Amino acid sequence: MKAVLFYGPQDIRYEDVRIKPLSKGEILVKVKSALTCGTDVKTFRRGHPVLIKKVPSGFGHEFSGVVEKIGEGVDNVKVGDRVVCANSAPCGKCFYCRHEEYNLCEHLDLLNGAYAEYIVVPERIVKKNTLILPDELSFDKAAFCEPLANVVHGVERTNIKPGQTVGIIGIGPIGLMFARLAKLKGANTIVAGRNPLKLKMAEEFAHADEIIDLKRYPNPEKIFKEFTEEKKGLDVAVECVGLPEIWERIFSCVRPGGTVHFFGGCKSGSTVTFDTTRMHYGDIKLMSVFHHTPKYFRKALDYIASGDVEVEKLITNTLALRDVEFAMKQHIEGKAIKFLIKP
Numbered sequence: 001m002k003a004v005l006f007y008g009p010q011d012i013r014y015e016d017v018r019i020k021p022l023s024k025g026e027i028l029v030k031v032k033s034a035l036t037c038g039t040d041v042k043t044f045r046r047g048h049p050v051l052i053k054k055v056p057s058g059f060g061h062e063f064s065g066v067v068e069k070i071g072e073g074v075d076n077v078k079v080g081d082r083v084v085c086a087n088s089a090p091c092g093k094c095f096y097c098r099h100e101e102y103n104l105c106e107h108l109d110l111l112n113g114a115y116a117e118y119i120v121v122p123e124r125i126v127k128k129n130t131l132i133l134p135d136e137l138s139f140d141k142a143a144f145c146e147p148l149a150n151v152v153h154g155v156e157r158t159n160i161k162p163g164q165t166v167g168i169i170g171i172g173p174i175g176l177m178f179a180r181l182a183k184l185k186g187a188n189t190i191v192a193g194r195n196p197l198k199l200k201m202a203e204e205f206a207h208a209d210e211i212i213d214l215k216r217y218p219n220p221e222k223i224f225k226e227f228t229e230e231k232k233g234l235d236v237a238v239e240c241v242g243l244p245e246i247w248e249r250i251f252s253c254v255r256p257g258g259t260v261h262f263f264g265g266c267k268s269g270s271t272v273t274f275d276t277t278r279m280h281y282g283d284i285k286l287m288s289v290f291h292h293t294p295k296y297f298r299k300a301l302d303y304i305a306s307g308d309v310e311v312e313k314l315i316t317n318t319l320a321l322r323d324v325e326f327a328m329k330q331h332i333e334g335k336a337i338k339f340l341i342k343p
Contacts, residue, residue, distance in 0.1 A: 002343070003116030004324045005056040009047050012059055014322045017116065022071035025123025027130070029083060032139035034114040034341040035062040036327050037147060038172055044328040049268065051110055058113025059324070060341070061087035064133065064142035068118060074126060084142040085121050086129035086149065086297045087111040102293040103153065115324050117343045129294050134305050140340055141304050144311035148300035149292035151177040155185065156296070157289045158261050160236060162186025167224045169250055170240030170264055171198045171206075173314050173338050178238055178263065179206035180309055187236070190227050192220050195334050197316070205313040224253045232256070238263055244270045251275075256282035263289065314338045 003017040022028060040060060043051055051061075064084040067077050077083060090097050090105035097105050113119045121130060133142050151174060160166060166182040168175050171193035179189045183206065191202045192212040202208045210227050217223045225231045233255030239247050242264030251274050254260050266272075278284070292300075303309045316336040319327055320343075327339040 001117040002321055003113070004059050004321065006043065006052060006059040006112075007056050009045060012044060012325050012328070013056075014324070019118055020120050022069060022120065023123070024072045025074060025126055026071040027067055027074055027077060027121050027126050028069040029063075029065040029085065029119050029121055030068045031063050031114060031116060031119055031343050032065040033063065033143040034060050034343070035143045035147070036060075036324075036331060036336070036339040036341065037062055038174065038331070041328055041331045044325075045332065051112060058116065058119070060114035060116075061110065061112050062143050062146045063114035063119065064139045064145075065119070071123075073123075076127065077130060077132065082133040082135075082139070082142075084131050084133060084145045084301065085111070085119075085125055086292070086294070087125075087146055088291070089122075089124040089128040089294065091124070092128075102295075103289075103291040108291070115321060115341060115343075117321070129297055131298065131301055133301075137305050138312075140315070141311055142301070143340075144304060144309075144314075145297060145300045146292070147173060148177055148303060148309065148311065149297040150174065150289075151181055152299045152303065153292045153296040154178060154238075154261065154263050154289040155181040156299075158236060158238075158259060158287070160185040160187050164188070164235035165190065165228045166236040166238065167220075167234040167250075167253055168192070168238045168240055169220055169246055169253075170242075171195070171202050172240065174263070175238075175240035176201055176206050176314065176337070177309065177311075178240060179208050181303075182236075182238075183207055183209075184308055188227075190224060190234070192224070197335070198337060201314065201337060205310060220249060221252045228255065234258055236261065240264045242266050244272045247272045248274065251279075251284075251286075254284055256284065259285040259287065261287050261289070265290075315340045318342055 090102035094106040
């Protein structure tokens with residue numbers, strides 16, 4: 001088959017790859033739709049200690065397709081089924097799984113290889129995190145289940161309530177989806193970013209109540225408060241950039257009694273500084289949420305199938321498999337939200 005393999009930072013190659021024979025419990029999926037992701041862009045730029053265990057490695061992790069073959073013992077899907085598969089599944093046995101903190105599973109292997117004509121899905125993901133698509137749902141929309149599942153997890157854990165004011169800095173696809181789900185929860189949403197393409201999507205996709213162009217209003221701490229009740233500050237402040245300096249700034253945007261959600265992951269080893277007096281006496285809740293679980297993966301599919309989250313609006317363009325490197329570079333230049341990759 002043709003596939004894109006990761007060899008090292010800024011070294012990915014489109015080449016012929018042998019399809020691995022199926023082991024017990026595995027399935028072979030013919031990839032119909034794959035999506036580019038901010039995590040893939042970070043990996044392309046500098047590698048990834050968790051996603052990439054060895055090189056060369058498969059690349060890409062958001063996809064949907066058709067079951068081409070099944071291994072011994074597979075009984076929950078059959079050849080010809082239209083499916084979406086997550087990029088991980090919890091073991092169900094470790095300390096964290098026993099405490100139902102499945103996203104923290106100690107044996108959470110992450111699946112890569114979606115930028116290919118076919119992908120072999122491991123047994124645990126087949127059993128726990130592979131869903132059959134509704135007949136009317138397109139492969140293109142279904143491929144959004146994995147990124148949306150992360151956001152569903154984040155929004156549910158943040159406990160957003162109707163009438164709250166939620167502010168989001170960073171409106172890449174994750175920030176945009178966070179804003180959309182907060183809106184569906186009944187919150188007033190304010191988003192802030194710099195990229196004109198993404199600011200446009202904040203209106204057309206997220207339906208945000210207020211959209212702040214940080215090129216015109218570079219002080220988010222002040223402008224966020226202008227749109228809140230009695231100018232006290234945000235009920236919920238969400239960072240979707242993944243930069244320590246933005247973590248510190250978003251902290252200043254929340255009101256006493258509010259919640260700060262650091263949703264964007266920073267580079268390993270990063271540190272931040274907060275005013276402990278303001279945090280303690282302001283009764284401010286600080287939180288982060290990592291990854292997704294089978295429960296939230298299913299909820300993501302439900303959101304997409306219902307039409308409540310019109311994920312297809314986030315597709316900037318459709319590209320061939322051989323153009324993945326071009327897609328990565330377009331992301332780096334800020335010229336895309338999501339590319340749809342068609343093998």
